[in-house]
Amino acid sequence: MSIAIRRRVQLVVLLGPVSLFLAVFFLGPLAIMMVTSFLAPGLYGGVEWTFYPHNFGRILGFADPMFEDFDPVYIAIFLRSVKIAALTVLAALLVCYPAAFCIARLSERWKNFCLFLITLPFFTSLIVRLFVWVLILRQTGLVNEMLLSTGMIARPLDLIYTDGAIILGMVYVFIPFMFMPVYASVEKLDWTLVRASLDLGAGPIRTFWRIILPLTAPGIVGGAIIVFIPALGNFVVPAILGGAKVMMLGNLIEQQFLAARNWPFGSALAMMVMSVMLVLLLVYVFASGRRGADAALNR
Amino acid sequence: MQDSIVRLEGASKAFATPEGGSVTALDAIDLQVRRNEFLTLLGPSGCGKTTLLQAISGFVELDGGRILIDGEDMTDRPPYRRPVNTVFQNYALFPHMTVGENTAYALEVAGVAKAKRREQVAAALKMVGLEGMEGRRPRQLSGGQQQRVALARAIIARPKLLLLDEPLSALDKNLRQAMQIELKTLQHELGISFIFVTHDQQEALTMSDRVAVLSGGRIQQLDTPRAIYDRPVNSFVATFIGASNLFEGRIDGDRLMTSDGTEIRYRRTPSTTSGAATALIRPEQFFLADAGEPSPTLDVDLEAIVFVGSTFELFGRTPAGRKIVAEIPAGRRSLIGEIERTRRARLAYDPAAVHLIQPCAEA
Ligand SMILES: Nc1ncnc2c1ncn2[C@@H]1O[C@H](COP(=O)(O)OP(=O)(O)OP(=O)(O)O)[C@@H](O)[C@H]1O
Ligand SMILES: [Mg+2]
Numbered sequence: 279m280s281i282a283i284r285r286r287v288q289l290v291v292l293l294g295p296v297s298l299f300l301a302v303f304f305l306g307p308l309a310i311m312m313v314t315s316f317l318a319p320g321l322y323g324g325v326e327w328t329f330y331p332h333n334f335g336r337i338l339g340f341a342d343p344m345f346e347d348f349d350p351v352y353i354a355i356f357l358r359s360v361k362i363a364a365l366t367v368l369a370a371l372l373v374c375y376p377a378a379f380c381i382a383r384l385s386e387r388w389k390n391f392c393l394f395l396i397t398l399p400f401f402t403s404l405i406v407r408l409f410v411w412v413l414i415l416r417q418t419g420l421v422n423e424m425l426l427s428t429g430m431i432a433r434p435l436d437l438i439y440t441d442g443a444i445i446l447g448m449v450y451v452f453i454p455f456m457f458m459p460v461y462a463s464v465e466k467l468d469w470t471l472v473r474a475s476l477d478l479g480a481g482p483i484r485t486f487w488r489i490i491l492p493l494t495a496p497g498i499v500g501g502a503i504i505v506f507i508p509a510l511g512n513f514v515v516p517a518i519l520g521g522a523k524v525m526m527l528g529n530l531i532e533q534q535f536l537a538a539r540n541w542p543f544g545s546a547l548a549m550m551v552m553s554v555m556l557v558l559l560l561v562y563v564f565a566s567g568r569r570g571a572d573a574a575l576n577r
Numbered sequence: 578m579q580d581s582i583v584r585l586e587g588a589s590k591a592f593a594t595p596e597g598g599s600v601t602a603l604d605a606i607d608l609q610v611r612r613n614e615f616l617t618l619l620g621p622s623g624c625g626k627t628t629l630l631q632a633i634s635g636f637v638e639l640d641g642g643r644i645l646i647d648g649e650d651m652t653d654r655p656p657y658r659r660p661v662n663t664v665f666q667n668y669a670l671f672p673h674m675t676v677g678e679n680t681a682y683a684l685e686v687a688g689v690a691k692a693k694r695r696e697q698v699a700a701a702l703k704m705v706g707l708e709g710m711e712g713r714r715p716r717q718l719s720g721g722q723q724q725r726v727a728l729a730r731a732i733i734a735r736p737k738l739l740l741l742d743e744p745l746s747a748l749d750k751n752l753r754q755a756m757q758i759e760l761k762t763l764q765h766e767l768g769i770s771f772i773f774v775t776h777d778q779q780e781a782l783t784m785s786d787r788v789a790v791l792s793g794g795r796i797q798q799l800d801t802p803r804a805i806y807d808r809p810v811n812s813f814v815a816t817f818i819g820a821s822n823l824f825e826g827r828i829d830g831d832r833l834m835t836s837d838g839t840e841i842r843y844r845r846t847p848s849t850t851s852g853a854a855t856a857l858i859r860p861e862q863f864f865l866a867d868a869g870e871p872s873p874t875l876d877v878d879l880e881a882i883v884f885v886g887s888t889f890e891l892f893g894r895t896p897a898g899r900k901i902v903a904e905i906p907a908g909r910r911s912l913i914g915e916i917e918r919t920r921r922a923r924l925a926y927d928p929a930a931v932h933l934i935q936p937c938a939e940a
Binding site for chain 1: 734
């Protein structure tokens with residue numbers, strides 16, 4: 279047996295199980311979803327086996343197959359979901375980026391301790407943690423009670439069931455996902471480069487924009503993607519902290535499957551979310567791939 | 578106009594150690610660097626060389642004392658407002674910028690127009706022998722080329738002073754020697770003062786106008802390379818630079834008597850006092866005495882003789898057990914053969930070449 283053939287056999291043996299797993303449990307459902315999205319909804323749930331592209335028409339805002347009434351309600355939900363996910367990314371970044379610098383400067387022991395603290399929330403249930411936020415934010419919650427008792431406000435504030443509450447909850451949930459990649463690149467930052475910049479006459483602000491930010495950008499972009507994608511499809515946080523008032527893509531899809539029992543439309547929505555994410559990821563991979571190739575060239 | 582470009586007055590710095598104590602990195606240093614001078618800081622590891630450079634560039638805040646650059650007090654100025662640039666040991670080139678952008682950085686920061694910048698970058702790169710490399714990335718360059726970019730980047734804005742912290746230590750020997758010469762030439766062309774840090778005494782002696790020997794946060798001696806080699810002010814400097822034979826003893830007329838009875842002759846000068854002193858004889862000042870040699874001599878028992886090319890190094894002991902090292906030109910093969918047979922040598926020296934280190938001169 280030649281080395282090349284042996285290599286190939288090895289590769290098949292090593293990658294076999296994972297490929298099989300992905301094929302059965304990822305590509306399979308994906309294919310089912312894709313097919314479903316082109317079928318008509320059944321009267322009492324389930325599907326009718328006829329070709330029915332109108333699910334996508336509905337997403338675009340045409341309420342019936344005749345393309346007459348135009349009401350882009352789903353586009354609006356999509357856009358507000360994108361807005362909330364983007365704000366979540368931004369807020370998480372504002373929290374994590376400075377924190378990463380602080381933690382990177384600590385001694386080894388404190389560093390590890392802080393990293394442990396950041397992963398600590400994973401040890402309890404997400405639902406439980408979100409309900410704690412309900413207790414804090416609701417009209418008779420901790421914050422309102424405190425503000426009322428100090429007399430700073432006369433009536434309880436509407437804190438919960440707002441976009442702000444959703445963003446707060448999302449930031450809370452996704453902080454570890456933002457922190458890890460950001461921290462990884464901040465910790466790697468070579469401080470002699472910062473010194474070199476100061477030495478060459480650049481003040482702290484210019485040094486930040488020209489040296490620190492570009493060199494930590496990979497972590498920022500990575501963290502942004504890792505947070506943006508699940509934030510866009512998240513339905514737990516809007517369900518608990520957004521109440522019935524705030525509809526996001528995740529809730530919408532969940533609703534189509536569980537409450538409205540319109541699987542084809544739910545599938546179509548899910549397909550749309552996925553394709554948006556795919557495009558984003560491809561852009562990222564393409565950009566970083568070029569950078570990677572650049573780096574490989576420069577080695 | 579002052580003739581010194583940099584003045585340190587009583588510059589002091591101590592660092593706290595994790596154990597709760599403190600290390601004195603700079604011990605009330607007074608130093609003046611002249612215009613257009615190539616000054617080298619030389620000293621053992623941990624003696625404060627880097628700290629001294631960083632005090633000048635502004636990255637280390639002094640506990641006491643002042644720093645003046647070109648007559649202006651810089652003590653409380655941040656690094657980015659000092660007319661000083663540094664060549665870092667690991668080059669510290671910005672990896673996300675091209676060679677051209679790296680080189681132009683100081684100009685860009687200073688707000689020089691783009692066309693002018695490009696012109697100056699081309700000139701600076703030409704100066705360090707990297708013409709036309711503007712578009713490359715630092716990673717695409719060899720160590721020596723990166724070193725040159727770092728140099729071009731540091732000189733492009735014409736600082737009043739260039740600081741170089743062991744810039745050559747990562748290069749191999751041949752490249753190092755080539756760069757030594759280039760640095761020296763460059764300094765001459767630019768007319769900028771250089772403060773250069775090195776571990777390598779050969780480098781210090783060949784490149785510098787003056788050398789400052791540091792130890793324990795103090796300047797032990799600041800003088801020309803020759804003076805430092807020929808007339809060290811204390812035994813630390815004498816042993817740190819070059820090989821040496823030191824004889825501690827008491828002055829007695831025109832000779833020095835050590836406690837083990839060795840007698841060293843020297844030529845008295847008006848400044849010679851009496852009392853305790855140390856005589857220095859460099860290995861190459863010994864020569865093999867022929868019969869009837871008029872010069873004073875030392876008899877040694879041979880321990881080893883090593884051929885190093887142009888010379889033989891001869892290691893021996895006096896009858897009293899004192900170690901002696903001598904360097905004999907390789908031309909005297911017949912005498913060497915004789916010494917190897919008898920295992921004894923009579924080493925002569927010129928009393929005028931003996932340097933006397935007197936305690937009053939020691940710090
Ligand atoms: N940031 C710091 N914190 C604590 N101690 C320091 C710090 N920087 C330097 N020191 C101490 O100050 C002393 C002088 O250090 P410095 O780096 O100036 O030595 P150096 O002469 O440059 O040595 P080398 O030749 O090894 O580079 C050393 O004892 C060092 O341990
Ligand atoms: Mg150092």
